Amino acid sequence: xxxxxxxxxxxxxxxxxxxxxxxxxxxxxxxxxxxxxxxxxxxxxxxxxxxxxxxxxxxxxxxxxxxxxxxxxxxxxxxxxxxxxxxxxxxxxxxxxxxxxxxxxxxxxxxxxxxxxxxxxxxxxxxxxxxxxxxxxxxxxxxxxxxxxxxxxxxxxxxxxxxxxxxxxxxxxxxxxxxxxxxxxxxxxxxxxxxxxxxxxxxxxxxxxxxxxxxxxxxxxxxxxxxxxxxxxxxxxxxxxxxxxxxxxxxxxxxxxxxxxxxxxxxxxxxxxxxxxxxxxxxxxxxxxxxxxxxxxxxxxxxxxxxxxxxxxxxxxxxxxxxxxxxxxxxxxxxxxxxxxxxxxxxxxxxxxxxxxxxxxxxxxxxxxxxxxxxxxxxxxxxxxxxxxxxxxxxxxxxxxxxxxxxxxxxxxxxxxxxxxxxxxxxxxxxxxxxxxxxxxxxxxxxxxxxxxxxxxxxxxxxxxxxxxxxxxxxxxxxxxxxxxxxxxxxxxxxxxxxxxxxxxxxxxxxxxxxxxxxxxxxxxxxxxxxxxxxxxxxxxxxxxxxxxxxxxxxxxxxxxxxxxxxxxxxxxxxxxxxxxxxxxxxxxxxxxxxxxxxxxxxxxxxxxxxxxxxxxxxxxxxxxxxxxxxxxxxxxxxxxxxxxxxxxxxxxxxxxxxxxxxxxxxxxxxxxxxxxxxxxxxxxxxxxxxxxxxxxxxxxxxxxxxxxxxxxxxxxxxxxxxxxxxxxxxxxxxxxxxxxxxxxxxxxxxxxxxxxxxxxxxxxxxxxxxxxxxxxxxxxxxxxxxxxxxxxxxxxxxxxxxxxxxxxxxxxxxxxxxxxxxxxxxxxxxxxxxxxxxxxxxxxxxxxxxxxxxxxxxxxxxxxxxxxxxxxxxxxxxx
Numbered sequence: 001x002x003x004x005x006x007x008x009x010x011x012x013x014x015x016x017x018x019x020x021x022x023x024x025x026x027x028x029x030x031x032x033x034x035x036x037x038x039x040x041x042x043x044x045x046x047x048x049x050x051x052x053x054x055x056x057x058x059x060x061x062x063x064x065x066x067x068x069x070x071x072x073x074x075x076x077x078x079x080x081x082x083x084x085x086x087x088x089x090x091x092x093x094x095x096x097x098x099x100x101x102x103x104x105x106x107x108x109x110x111x112x113x114x115x116x117x118x119x120x121x122x123x124x125x126x127x128x129x130x131x132x133x134x135x136x137x138x139x140x141x142x143x144x145x146x147x148x149x150x151x152x153x154x155x156x157x158x159x160x161x162x163x164x165x166x167x168x169x170x171x172x173x174x175x176x177x178x179x180x181x182x183x184x185x186x187x188x189x190x191x192x193x194x195x196x197x198x199x200x201x202x203x204x205x206x207x208x209x210x211x212x213x214x215x216x217x218x219x220x221x222x223x224x225x226x227x228x229x230x231x232x233x234x235x236x237x238x239x240x241x242x243x244x245x246x247x248x249x250x251x252x253x254x255x256x257x258x259x260x261x262x263x264x265x266x267x268x269x270x271x272x273x274x275x276x277x278x279x280x281x282x283x284x285x286x287x288x289x290x291x292x293x294x295x296x297x298x299x300x301x302x303x304x305x306x307x308x309x310x311x312x313x314x315x316x317x318x319x320x321x322x323x324x325x326x327x328x329x330x331x332x333x334x335x336x337x338x339x340x341x342x343x344x345x346x347x348x349x350x351x352x353x354x355x356x357x358x359x360x361x362x363x364x365x366x367x368x369x370x371x372x373x374x375x376x377x378x379x380x381x382x383x384x385x386x387x388x389x390x391x392x393x394x395x396x397x398x399x400x401x402x403x404x405x406x407x408x409x410x411x412x413x414x415x416x417x418x419x420x421x422x423x424x425x426x427x428x429x430x431x432x433x434x435x436x437x438x439x440x441x442x443x444x445x446x447x448x449x450x451x452x453x454x455x456x457x458x459x460x461x462x463x464x465x466x467x468x469x470x471x472x473x474x475x476x477x478x479x480x481x482x483x484x485x486x487x488x489x490x491x492x493x494x495x496x497x498x499x500x501x502x503x504x505x506x507x508x509x510x511x512x513x514x515x516x517x518x519x520x521x522x523x524x525x526x527x528x529x530x531x532x533x534x535x536x537x538x539x540x541x542x543x544x545x546x547x548x549x550x551x552x553x554x555x556x557x558x559x560x561x562x563x564x565x566x567x568x569x570x571x572x573x574x575x576x577x578x579x580x581x582x583x584x585x586x587x588x589x590x591x592x593x594x595x596x597x598x599x600x601x602x603x604x605x606x607x608x609x610x611x612x613x614x615x616x617x618x619x620x621x622x623x624x625x626x627x628x629x630x631x632x633x634x635x636x637x638x639x640x641x642x643x644x645x646x647x648x649x650x651x652x653x654x655x656x657x658x659x660x661x662x663x664x665x666x667x668x669x670x671x672x673x674x675x676x677x678x679x680x681x682x683x684x685x686x687x688x689x690x691x692x693x694x695x696x697x698x699x700x701x702x703x704x705x706x707x708x709x710x711x712x713x714x715x716x717x718x719x720x721x722x723x724x725x726x727x728x729x730x731x732x733x734x735x736x737x738x739x740x741x742x743x744x745x746x747x748x749x750x751x752x753x754x755x756x757x758x759x760x761x762x763x764x765x766x767x768x769x770x771x772x773x774x775x776x777x778x779x780x781x782x783x784x785x786x787x788x789x790x791x792x793x794x795x796x797x798x799x800x801x802x803x804x805x806x807x808x809x810x811x812x813x814x815x816x817x818x819x820x821x822x823x824x825x826x827x828x829x830x831x832x833x834x835x836x837x838x839x840x841x842x843x844x845x846x847x848x849x850x851x852x853x854x855x856x857x858x859x860x861x862x863x864x865x866x867x868x869x870x871x872x873x874x875x876x877x878x879x880x
Contacts, residue, residue, distance in 0.1 A: 002803035005119045006193045009096035010072035013042045019076035020046030020503040025336040026154040027076045030139040035125035039134035063088040074137045076100040081110040090116030098121040106183045126156040144799035147172020152202025153206035174200040188215030192803040195223035197731035202269040202280045205231035213595045213706040217265045224266030226467045229284045235764040260616045282434040285729035286423045289399045291493040293319035295341035302341025307428040316435040332356035348379045351388030358392045369399040376409040386413035390420045403431040426770040449768035451736040452622040466492040493659045496686045500574045506552035512573045519543045519576040528566035535562045584677035589664045597664040604677040610807045617662035620709035626657040708776040721822040731780040742793040747816045754813040798829035807842045844877040
């Protein structure tokens with residue numbers, strides 16, 4: 001379930017309190033008092049067979065005797081009674097319950113609720129508050145102001161602490177929700193609901209764990225495009241590392257994965273409650289920066305230094321001022337100004353000087369955000385400076401943050417700035433943190449909407465060969481692939497490898513080496529040894545057959561001494577790769593218990609676990625996400641080239657990452673994969689060594705992935721009545737340029753009939769929403785055909801399902817010059833087949849009454865029609 005019946009939970013018209021009590025300070029007494037004090041306008045019905053009344057309200061003996069069917073029940077009775085109460089409520093017609101009680105049998109609870117689609121918040125929760133409707137179905141102390149921020153937490157203790165903290169600061173909420181143990185309603189459900197709630201401007205989360213990763217990510221990715229989501233995730237310092245056969249497995253930290261997952265969901269992560277509310281205030285009040293060019297304007301050099309010092313550890317930097325900007329500042333500032341960034345305009349600066357300098361910076365193309373700082377002096381008026389700033393930024397299109405340092409002397413100036421809706425902060429550090437929250441949020445949103453480049457590379461893995469390798473290993477009862485098997489698996493996915501051959505003994509190894517060009521590398525081949533270097537199982541730069549024989553003998557002796565139980569299957573021989581100055585990288589994959597397959601990238605080599613320079617991301621990857629993953633590591637800066645070392649083949653590394661992501665998506669048996677080192681320089685990337693751990697698959701196919709990948713199995717070529725063949729396939733993010741071209745081939749009348757107004761040229765943001773879809777809850781099929789510059793889009797049909805996958809709204813449009821070709825019917829047929837396969841119960845759409853072509857098509861396809869609420873439209877529906 002997702003949002004079904006959550007309206008009864010969050011906007012009930014009647015509430016029953018089961019376990020309501022007159023016993024002082026009992027949970028039942030506090031909840032009943034809170035319900036009455038909050039001002040809820042509907043019936044509040046206490047249920048307690050031992051009481052005539054509770055808090056002056058007539059009590060009822062049981063659920064059956066309630067005079068009104070409650071939309072919502074709040075249950076605080078002993079654990080064993082709860083499933084039976086849920087069943088009784090379901091039979092009465094109640095659709096939601098808050099289960100405060102801890103220790104409830106979850107399976108029994110859900111079995112009781114399922115037949116009635118009754119939604120459960122909890123168990124073991126504090127409850128929920130919706131101040132806008134006077135609902136306080138909780139045992140939390142105090143009252144809560146109405147506001148436009150929702151707070152959702154798994155921790156009951158944190159809920160009560162935040163309530164107290166917020167009350168002191170007079171912070172209001174649209175919803176305050178304690179999830180408890182998430183037996184039914186979880187983060188994904190609540191985010192989906194709040195995304196559609198027009199009273200909620202931002203969503204704040206306190207996360208201890210995620211139980212349904214794909215639902216959470218689908219909900220957060222959709223909601224974060226419309227409103228900010230800010231989260232605290234507890235356990236940042238808990239690595240959760242485990243013994244593993246691969247470096248990737250050993251390096252994997254659970255918090256790394258949560259960090260990557262939150263980023264993919266567009267969720268801004270912070271560290272404290274203060275940061276949580278500061279972030280949402282900043283995001284709400286400050287203009288979003290167009291870029292990352294930051295300039296500090298100050299009357300004190302020390303303030304500017306403090307701000308710059310606070311900026312660097314957070315990943316920010318100051319922009320260099322252009323010569324033109326410096327010249328313009330020279331014209332309005334004393335000769336003694338700093339001539340750099342921070343722009344120190346000297347301690348005696350009056351309001352006019354601030355305003356003049358600010359005017360220059362607002363016109364400077366390199367400046368996207370300006371932090372204005374002011375320290376009070378006996379020479380100038382802080383109020384006058386604030387007035388000058390407010391007047392100058394009126395109508396400005398850049399981001400402006402302010403920091404008036406001090407206490408009583410600057411308090412009126414701060415109030416002036418606040419009243420003028422200019423974000424104001426008490427310290428340089430607070431202003432810088434606010435700026436970096438804006439930048440981090442901008443980066444997240446940019447990552448959600450960046451258009452990947454079209455893939456010139458056609459990639460078709462040899463699935464049969466890869467499957468044969470894995471099945472053979474599992475059939476032998478093994479879980480660790482040999483190096484030769486691992487490289488064969490990579491080769492099946494077109495990942496560049498060093499050609500490797502197997503020898504049974506020293507003489508055969510020498511003979512193989514002579515067939516190659518010296519020098520060569522010899523390694524131990526053993527199903528029992530994962531890290532060959534740990535047992536001296538690698539010999540490099542062997543320049544003769546005799547050297548090869550000696551190396552094999554020495555390796556055999558060392559392995560026999562260090563790992564006498566290990567079975568030696570032979571030795572691998574490969575040509576020594578000479579790439580002076582190449583970088584040793586790690587590309588790997590592992591399976592997280594919550595989010596499924598995870599891709600890792602970082603610095604490789606034998607010291608990989610000491611260096612620990614790595615970053616992780618969730619598949620599926622595209623070139624944009626792969627580059628972002630790489631950019632989070634220190635070694636990435638070296639890969640971009642430095643001093644006399646050329647830039648590495650970044651596209652080659654990206655290609656390896658994409659293929660590894662595809663491999664783990666395709667092959668559910670791959671539990672760990674480790675390419676170390678992946679050697680990379682300006683000539684390309686090549687895998688020198690690989691380790692792969694496999695296990696029998698318990699979850700097959702794409703269900704393992706937290707984000708549903710591109711469904712290539714839905715691609716289909718169809719022939720239109722006129723004989724032309726077109727490819728029908730799901731849309732991809734890289735289709736954005738072709739989608740824009742498609743719009744430009746639609747006449748204004750067709751655009752009006754489809755969008756109910758004329759969309760002349762959609763923005764990048766709109767096109768990103770059209771092309772970057774969540775395949776788990778939305779589908780868009782495009783019709784494409786060959787064109788001179790590749791392929792062109794000639795038709796589009798899409799359906800967006802409700803979060804419950806019950807109903808989906810459809811829309812279809814074809815290129816204006818192809819009307820009457822049968823393409824519209826082909827697209828609709830495709831969509832109907834897909835919707836049936838996905839288990840959607842109904843397709844529905846709104847059509848302008850004058851759009852006779854679409855109405856006729858809907859009728860031919862079996863849709864029913866009825867007049868809409870507006871006479872200008874008709875509603876169409878097809879039961880599936």
